[in-house]
Amino acid sequence: MQTNPLLQKLTFLHEIDRLKSVIRQSPLLDRSRKENSAEHSWHLAMYALLLQDYATVPVDANRVIKMLLLHDIVEVDVGDTPLHSSASPEDQYHAEIQAAARLFGLLPEPESSELLALWKEFEEAQTEDAKFAKALDRVQPLLVNVITGGGTWNDNGVSLELVLQRYGPTIQRGSPILWQLCEQLVQKHFGPNQ
Amino acid sequence: MQTNPLLQKLTFLHEIDRLKSVIRQSPLLDRSRKENSAEHSWHLAMYALLLQDYATVPVDANRVIKMLLLHDIVEVDVGDTPLHSSASPEDQYHAEIQAAARLFGLLPEPESSELLALWKEFEEAQTEDAKFAKALDRVQPLLVNVITGGGTWNDNGVSLELVLQRYGPTIQRGSPILWQLCEQLVQKHFGPNQ
């Protein structure tokens, strides 16, 4: 076990390289391949940087960016759980808690506790920063699906009602303005002229 | 031309999806494929989050993170220029300036000017935040090369002297502690027992 703080941090940074190999269900916008969780995390951080003014209440954009950079890191151990999956949420959360303990446990203090706390804050989605981060984590794949003509909704036979139910509350809670736009786009996507 | 600020921001966020298809020379640590510039940007932001205390002088980690998130966005238009490339730096910089103007020009104000200024600050590498960001942008591929047993150095026939010359000053300027470690690793990599 490494006890030099710099080397511990580098061990962690090397370990999370594997997030680049965790494949999500969403495609890239040009549909050339599916997105991985590392580039997804980069994209969400850019969403937070640019869309912070649309949060329900003022948020600390720097905290939201950090939260989104690390929100998927547990997937290095447990993989991505698609939104339209039938996995038990309890089993999934238990596995993710263990992964978070192992991965953030590679870090020295205070970073180990700080990053674990930020990850838990995102998962629990009770603070304003976390609610906004969660909303963005739903907005991005929703927009990908709309732009690519259905994306993961087609693959999973997801209806308008299911989309409104699975994305709506989370986006609405973090950003009513973004949900207003997303709802319009979704209604149009599933609409009679589709 | 879109004039609604939210839609302008979403247009920009969709445009930069293409950074996920810009392929760098560096491999992933498991050597399964080459890294793309979007996931590289995510990884560097994580480096900044964890290694901020090793900067030459105290830096604003939040600014460094933002700078690294957007430092490669011009590659959406001009592609990646490898460190060990023979392209003319002047031609390259001219093309990147044009790409930055087009891409950040998709955004409304004040974000358009703010992000362009942050990108230029990184490129010019005169502020302490930018010097540290530039150092990390060299540290990460250097570590990839060491860990993967040579990486892009093997591909390009790069010697110890060239590595010290092409990585050393930039890393040393932003983080003497990181350069001290990197130099040890590089000396060992090219050493007699290699």
Ligand SMILES: [Ca+2]
């Ligand atoms: Ca996820």
